[in-house]
Amino acid sequence: MPEMPAVLANTLMPWFAKPSHVSRVETLAPGLRRVRFEGASLRGVSYEAGQEVEFRVSPTEFRHYTPSLWDVESGVLEVVFYLHGQGPGSAWAEALEPGDAVDILGPGGRLSVDADAPAHLFLGDETCLGLFQAMIRALPSPLRLLGAVEVAPGAEDWLARTGVPLTAVARRASRGEALSAWLEQNVLPGATCYLAGHAGSIVALRKQLLERHGCARRSLRSKAYWADGKRGL
Ligand SMILES: Cc1cc2nc3c(=O)[nH]c(=O)nc-3n(C[C@H](O)[C@H](O)[C@H](O)COP(=O)(O)OP(=O)(O)OC[C@H]3O[C@@H](n4cnc5c(N)ncnc54)[C@H](O)[C@@H]3O)c2cc1C
Structure with a gap:
């Protein structure tokens, strides 16, 4: 649901959205922000690591993001926003300030941790830092995990800044x-x-895992987060 007429969004949001407020904004690096949302409506929610939420980023536009943390007991939710600077979602996230009222839709989506797997491999880009943090935190221990996140040259410390191992x-x-x-x-x-982030990269990596690494189809879980030239997946 990337776009909707404003009058319809105004009617539906009070029915479906969870009201919250921004309680903390951290600039982890230029272009990377972690934002904390709090509210009574975020408590007691049925949520699984890997699920997404949706924000209304302009009167008519909605964008998906992934909680890096959702403490359903205290009603605290955090999102790591990559500010790519080319769309309304990025601009909205960049402008968030403590005290702002924000309505949150969701959670939804089916990307989840495979609790029975003997090992876990993660591949993605900057948009997946929150996803991977949430999923890794939810993994049963002891852990056998490995993975890589593709970032712009010079931004290699973004993983340490977000606590993604x-x-x-x-x-x-x-x-x-x-x-x-x-x-x-x-x-x-x-x-x-687990493959997420840039759609074209996911397609190529899936093929490589299936054809060169003998990966079974059932052991691949993927979700495209954005695609070249496409607005709001
Ligand atoms: C289920 C789901 C969960 C997501 N979770 C997160 C999250 O936790 N954190 C996060 O930062 N993002 C996340 N994303 C990605 C985010 O929603 C997209 O990057 C989205 O396009 C941002 O909206 P926008 O309005 O800024 O840009 P859009 O209007 O959607 O796109 C405008 C232009 O920007 C380009 N673009 C979009 N994203 C990027 C990018 N990352 N790098 C370079 N160019 C880009 C598009 O190709 C398009 O040309 C998630 C996406 C999905 C589908």
Whole structure:
């Protein structure tokens, strides 16, 4: 639901959205913000790590984001926003300030942790930092996990800043290329593989995992978060 007439959104939001307020904004790095939302309506919600929420980012536009944390007992939810600077969602997230009232739709979506898997492999980009943090926190221990996040050259410390215990790989000429090269050197037999972020990279990495690494289709879980030239997935 990336777009909706404003009059319809005004009618539906009070029925379906969870009211909250921004209680903290942290600039983790230029282009990366962690925002905390709090509210009584965020308590007691049935939520699973990996699920997404939706924000109304303009009178007519909605965008999906993933809680990096949702404490349903205290009603605290956090999102790590990558500010790519090319759309209304990014601009909205950049403008958020403590005290702002924000209505939240969801949770929804079916990307989840495979609790029975003997090992876990994560591949994604900047938009997945919150997703991976939430999923890794939800994994049963002891952990066998591995993974890489593709970031712009110079932003390799973004993983440490968000507390994501995976490897940072610097983006090369084309998106997904650095992840593909990393995958060639890193195998984790029997792992369930979680792919998210840039749609084109996911398609290429799925193919590589299936054809070159002998991954079973049932052990691949993926979700495209954005696509070149496409507004609001
Ligand atoms: C289920 C789900 C969960 C998501 N969770 C998160 C999250 O937790 N944190 C987060 O930061 N993002 C997350 N995203 C991605 C985010 O919703 C998209 O990046 C979205 O496009 C942002 O909206 P926008 O209005 O800024 O840009 P849009 O209007 O959607 O797009 C405008 C232009 O920007 C380009 N664009 C979009 N995203 C990027 C990008 N990352 N890098 C470069 N160019 C881009 C598009 O190709 C398009 O050309 C999630 C997406 C989905 C579907």
